[in-house]
Amino acid sequence: MDFGISEKMQAVLGMINEFVDRELIPLEREFLVNEFRDMLPVLEQKRAMVKKMELWGPNHPTELGGMGLSMLEHGLVSEALGRSPLGHYVFGCQAPDAGNIEILHQHGTEEQKDAYLAPLAAGKIRSCFAMTEVDMPGSNPVMMDTTAVKDGDDYVINGHKWYTTGADGATFAIAMAITDPEAPVYLRASMIIVPTDTPGYNLVRNIPVMGHSGSDYASHGEVLFQSCRVPRKNLLGKEGMGFVIAQDRLGPGRIHHCMRWLGICSRAFDLMCRRANERPIAPNGKTLATRQIVQEWVADSAAEIQAARLMTLYAAWRMDTAGHKEARDDVSMIKYVVANTMQRVVDRALQVHGGLGMTDDTVLAYFFRHERAARIYDGADEVHKTSFAKRCLARYAG
Numbered sequence: 051m052d053f054g055i056s057e058k059m060q061a062v063l064g065m066i067n068e069f070v071d072r073e074l075i076p077l078e079r080e081f082l083v084n085e086f087r088d089m090l091p092v093l094e095q096k097r098a099m100v101k102k103m104e105l106w107g108p109n110h111p112t113e114l115g116g117m118g119l120s121m122l123e124h125g126l127v128s129e130a131l132g133r134s135p136l137g138h139y140v141f142g143c144q145a146p147d148a149g150n151i152e153i154l155h156q157h158g159t160e161e162q163k164d165a166y167l168a169p170l171a172a173g174k175i176r177s178c179f180a181m182t183e184v185d186m187p188g189s190n191p192v193m194m195d196t197t198a199v200k201d202g203d204d205y206v207i208n209g210h211k212w213y214t215t216g217a218d219g220a221t222f223a224i225a226m227a228i229t230d231p232e233a234p235v236y237l238r239a240s241m242i243i244v245p246t247d248t249p250g251y252n253l254v255r256n257i258p259v260m261g262h263s264g265s266d267y268a269s270h271g272e273v274l275f276q277s278c279r280v281p282r283k284n285l286l287g288k289e290g291m292g293f294v295i296a297q298d299r300l301g302p303g304r305i306h307h308c309m310r311w312l313g314i315c316s317r318a319f320d321l322m323c324r325r326a327n328e329r330p331i332a333p334n335g336k337t338l339a340t341r342q343i344v345q346e347w348v349a350d351s352a353a354e355i356q357a358a359r360l361m362t363l364y365a366a367w368r369m370d371t372a373g374h375k376e377a378r379d380d381v382s383m384i385k386y387v388v389a390n391t392m393q394r395v396v397d398r399a400l401q402v403h404g405g406l407g408m409t410d411d412t413v414l415a416y417f418f419r420h421e422r423a424a425r426i427y428d429g430a431d432e433v434h435k436t437s438f439a440k441r442c443l444a445r446y447a448g
């Protein structure tokens with residue numbers, strides 16, 4: 051098995067790592083204590099630099115001005131970008147836009163591509179994805195209350211969504227709604243493009259999450275659809291294909307997330323090791339690094355990161371070579387393995403920093419509170435474990 055990285059990718063990763071270190075990490079102090087909205091002018095400058103370096107949209111198709119990288123290649127890029135909370139946004143591959151770009155590219159009409167996909171891929175507008183509902187279990191989204199009823203040439207949408215990431219400032223939402231309640235469960239829902247200035251589309255609030263409401267891209271919206279009327283031509287793909295398209299979106303999205311989390315692991319690990327070497331712990335000049343328990347955290351973290359990373363790269367390679375369906379078990383496994391690895395590594399790094407770790411003077415507290423959600427979104431740990439285990443056990447049955 052060849053674990054080598056092509057020369058082209060080594061060059062790309064070198065440029066990205068340097069950019070993250072030189073241009074993004076120094077912005078973090080400001081980012082951690084300000085509204086995301088206030089950072090937009092400086093981030094726009096950084097985006098222009100990325101475009102000039104021809105590193106914009108690493109996973110977008112080349113015809114959309116992206117780099118057209120494979121899943122495995124984008125995984126490596128995502129890891130490099132994940133070292134800073136600003137990385138994905140500045141390179142134009144942030145969730146949920148990256149997923150929306152994929153599904154618009156695969157399923158959009160020419161008119162939808164011109165109106166929504168082209169400006170989205172160019173970073174001129176942002177979008178959001180509204181599937182999860184306040185009163186229904188997101189873990190089982192076939193239980194959905196939101197409806198889109200045909201009325202003449204329109205759909206009329208009613209429903210109550212939340213955790214619509216980046217709804218604040220988005221130009222359009224892709225909303226999941228039941229279009230045929232009588233159809234078999236997996237064919238009941240459809241995806242519909244809703245411009246956010248449509249009457250009846252109401253952003254109720256940015257939900258406070260772990261003590262922070264956030265703004266713009268760094269926010270999670272509660273959205274109420276009240277007799278929200280959009281033309282039927284805003285249907286994305288075929289009617290009833292909402293869950294099928296959602297699956298197309300989720301597989302690659304999980305790989306991207308896992309690689310981003312590995313970038314977070316790598317950053318937390320660096321911070322932990324540096325602090326352990328620098329922090330005196332006794333009058334004789336000994337540092338934290340001389341303590342066996344810290345050495346154990348370093349050893350465990352390095353091994354766990356390595357294991358999680360190899361699993362993720364393997365899953366990405368399976369997706370590139372065998373396809374989404376064949377890679378399903380690999381993707382389920384990395385989703386809970388990497389999320390938990392990240393949580394442990396960030397927790398140890400924070401512990402090594404003591405009181406400093408709890409402040410926003412380092413990025414660790416941000417990672418600790420912000421990334422706890424990794425074990426919940428895109429399928430909670432328990433959902434992935436049970437669905438993988440069921441498939442696995444079925445192979446042993448009879």
Ligand SMILES: Cc1cc2nc3c(=O)[nH]c(=O)nc-3n(C[C@H](O)[C@H](O)[C@H](O)COP(=O)(O)OP(=O)(O)OC[C@H]3O[C@@H](n4cnc5c(N)ncnc54)[C@H](O)[C@@H]3O)c2cc1C
Pocket residue numbers: 146179180181182186187188189190212213214215270423426427428429430431432433436
């Ligand atoms: C930061 C963040 C960003 C998000 N962004 C978006 C977005 O942009 N768009 C969007 O539509 N949604 C988004 N979500 C919503 C996310 O997809 C849901 O929160 C997730 O699917 C879980 O659904 P739920 O919150 O309704 O939890 P529930 O479905 O109520 O589940 C609660 C808990 O029950 C347990 N559980 C559930 N099912 C099972 C099972 N079968 N077996 C065992 N235990 C189980 C799990 O521990 C789970 O955490 C986001 C969520 C977060 C936290």
